[in-house]
Amino acid sequence: LLSDVVMRDIAARFGIKNTNILKKIAxxxxxxxxxxxxxxxxxxxxxxxxxxxxxxxxxxxxNAYLVFTVPRFSYSYKQQQVNPKKVYSIDNGFSCNNSxxxxxxxxxxxxxxxxxxxxxxxxxxxxxxxxxECDFVIKEKDKINQAIQVCFEFNEENKxxxxxxxLEALKEFKLKGGLILTYNQTDEYIIEGxxxxxxxxxxxLLDKN
Numbered sequence: 180l181l182s183d184v185v186m187r188d189i190a191a192r193f194g195i196k197n198t199n200i201l202k203k204i205a206x207x208x209x210x211x212x213x214x215x216x217x218x219x220x221x222x223x224x225x226x227x228x229x230x231x232x233x234x235x236x237x238x239x240x241x242n243a244y245l246v247f248t249v250p251r252f253s254y255s256y257k258q259q260q261v262n263p264k265k266v267y268s269i270d271n272g273f274s275c276n277n278s279x280x281x282x283x284x285x286x287x288x289x290x291x292x293x294x295x296x297x298x299x300x301x302x303x304x305x306x307x308x309x310x311x312e313c314d315f316v317i318k319e320k321d322k323i324n325q326a327i328q329v330c331f332e333f334n335e336e337n338k339x340x341x342x343x344x345x346l347e348a349l350k351e352f353k354l355k356g357g358l359i360l361t362y363n364q365t366d367e368y369i370i371e372g373x374x375x376x377x378x379x380x381x382x383x384l385l386d387k388n
């Protein structure tokens with residue numbers, strides 16, 4: 180299926196002769212769901228002559244619904260385009276079967292599931308990063324009104340990091356509460372006057388609100 184998408188939907192359609200490099204970039208992207216990349220880093224990694232070629236390739240991948248990119252939030256549109264983006268795949272099974280990685284990252288796979296549902300529900304999705312990172316912030320009616328963090332298991336090892344990233348986003352956008360989505364945990368915290376709700380992804384997926 181990956182070969183069909185690359186060869187028929189992209190290479191043949193856009194007249195790309197170097198299909199080998201095109202497939203290598205596709206595999207790299209779907210092997211790194213939930214991770215940051217920049218056009219320049221891919222240019223250097225695959226020894227591509229032009230950054231514009233990389234921009235075009237990734238546009239083609241998105242156009243073929245192979246992967247999707249999420250920009251880092253900035254009040255400046257120009258800065259959004261320059262900042263590193265995060266990449267997500269159209270399907271977890273597709274990523275697992277075509278991944279170049281030897282190990283499956285359950286946390287990133289869960290994050291990919293959340294992204295796909297957010298994409299179904301909302302138009303403007305970003306990630307937020309300052310000192311810490313928040314996986315998703317959602318923009319509606321010209322303002323950010325949701326902040327969501329995703330981790331497979333919320334535990335003592337990652338608790339401070341996950342809360343710090345979410346809390347930073349809540350303060351930045353003056354939100355009263357945020358959400359941490361996990362594989363199968365439920366809890367609730369009040370931190371610095373803000374409610375942080377922990378909820379299983381399956382329950383959140385069933386919530387149509």
